[in-house]
Amino acid sequence: MQLPVLQLLSLTNGVQLGYRSAPAVPKSDLPTLVLLHPFITDSSFFEPQFTDPQLADQKWNMIAVDIHGHGNTTGRDEFTYWDTATDVGLLLDHFDIPKATFCGTSQGGFIATRLALQRPRLVNRIVYAGSSILVETAESKASITYLTTDFPYIEENLALVNKAGFGVDINSPDATQREIDAGNHWIATWKERYGGSPENEARMVKVTNQLLERDDIVPRVGELDVKIDVMHGELDEIYTVDVHANGTRAVLEANDLLGSFEIVPGGAHYLSWGKWERVNAKLVEIMKLKNKRGEHHHRD
Structure with a gap:
């Protein structure tokens, strides 16, 4: 298996969205996993996910997106994480995908959570792989x-x-x-x-x-209706366990939104790259669970 080629999709709002997908054309009748990359990387960051047969075995769509200001996405002179969230939603609409599970590393988690606030029924579950709900x-x-x-x-x-x-x-x-x-x-x-x-x-x-x-969304956490699984590197120097992992856990638990919580031994900030085996195993577990339940058939 190999990293899918970069593709460009012209959205209805004029944005050219860079993305990679396995299969190359996502299928609307399959569950979908969307991967959102960390700061100053791009969709190629998720090569360890696309090349892992245990995860990328075509039982579900896997899509990675270039966040605004990164990679090959263009069309917005000014942008926030809300804008990328909007555009990811439009990409899923284009392929008639009614619901998806999201894995976000660092800023990727910020975007997934904002999309869950914008369009709650589009987001099935979120995995933070080295992310935070805090500012x-x-x-x-x-x-x-x-x-x-x-x-x-x-x-x-x-x-x-x-x-x-x-x-x-x-x-x-x-x-x-x-x-x-x-x-x-x-x-x-x-x-x-x-x-x-x-x-x-x-x-x-x-x-x-x-x-x-970025704006503080903690005051809006009560509007969320999605479980968030927190995976955090033990050695994360950017978002430390004490502040961001434990702080995120407290916020989510207080609102009955915590799906699971795991501190990954030896893990650094870019957890889905450095500890890809553990992250991928978690994603497989979640995708199989969602597929079994058939929750991907709901629509906005």
């Missing part, structure tokens, strides 16, 4: 601001951003070849995508502002 703390905001200042022109910061996400220093003798290859790939991508021109530099400012200035 940035003062500490995380300061750290992200520091690391993204003059990005991607400070080599030291490129390595630090990669380490913060993937949890490994690619120059360390302990780094595996897989980790080194991924780090080099994303650093090269960041330089090309966010550097070299005023337009690319402006793009970086926009995606950073989208992350740091």
Whole structure:
């Protein structure tokens, strides 16, 4: 199995949405899993999901989307996570998919939760794989601001951003070849995508502002009608277990929305990449459960 080719879909609102899908044309009569990637990556981030036979075995649709400001999605000069949520909903409408399960890593979870607020009946379940329902703390905001200042022109910061996400220093003798290859790939991508021109530099400012200035949805959690499974890396330096995992758990439990809670040993922030086996096993469990129940047949 291999990573599906990137496709572009022209939405009814003028957006060109980049996405990858297995099968290439999603089938409306199958359950659907939507994968939403973390900060400054794109839909190719989910190669460990698309290439795992246990998950990508065609018993359900798997779709990964390029979030605005990332990858090949275009059509909005200004954007928030609400906008990507809207456009993901339009993609599902295009393929006549009535309901989907979502897995979001970092900002991907923010988008899935916002879509659940926009269109509750479209969202079957959400898996946070290194995400949070909270806004940035003062500490995380300061750290992200520091690391993204003059990005991607400070080599030291490129390595630090990669380490913060993937949890490994690619120059360390302990780094595996897989980790080194991924780090080099994303650093090269960041330089090309966010550097070299005023337009690319402006793009970086926009995606950073989208992350740091996102609105607080905790006051609206009572409007949600979807279970959220929380998987969080034990070693997550961006969203720590103490603050974000436990804080998210408390909010969800208070509103009877917590599906399950798991701290993954050795896991870093980009959990669905570093600990893909555990995340994929959870996704298989959930997709089989939803398929058995037939809950994907409901419509908005």
